Amino acid sequence: MSNAKKVVFIGWHPDAIDFSKIPNLTAEKLIAQLEKDRQQLNELGYDAEILFIHSPQTAYDTVVDAMKQTPYDCVLIGAGVRLPEPHFLVFEKVVNAVHEYAPQAKICFNTNPMDTAESVQRWV
Template sequence: MTKTQVLVIGLDPNLVDFSTMPDMNAEKVRAGLEADQAKLATLGYEAELCLTDLGDTAPDVVAQKLAEKPFNCVVIGAGIRTIPAYFLLFEQLVNVVHRAAPGARICFNTKPSDTAEAVQRWA
């Protein structure tokens, strides 16, 4: 049986300014993403992380990743979606996913540690 292929798109935590988020830092974000990637594996999904820059190459990086193989589900992370400075990047990435993976379900997490729940809602 083939596992459901999941792509998790997020900002590289090392590039994010956490000064307005006192309870978060790059290490916590990365740990949350990696823990949820492992959780997805135990649930029978094959998840890959696609961490991007703040917008210069992000659409191209995501398009290239989506061209590597078919993904059943694509998660666009809360860091891209909820921080107002990245609104245009979010819009670009939604359109990249729509073009490159039209059959994939798109879902959204609310924090690095609830990605598995977002995937389970749609995959």
């Protein structure tokens, strides 16, 4: 059994993102960066995984299901979930799902896909 701290970062699935509104970012670049972040966290000794949300309608249930299945030590909610104003209600749902179903987890936030490890390390 591993003693590594369990970390999950929550973000939009690339199929749910309108990349025309995000200069210099594509689905391929996003996935590559997320995998790089996951690998970096694992190399730092964490047990990290990615949780994609697919729609505003299913975001809450997706997060609740994940929180019920795994006792995470840290949950990172990505900038794409919290920053664009149209996603504010999804962000609110995600925070409440984490708060209710993973009360032991620290919650952290990145500012872009490149500072995920630093965001996690602030709290875990």
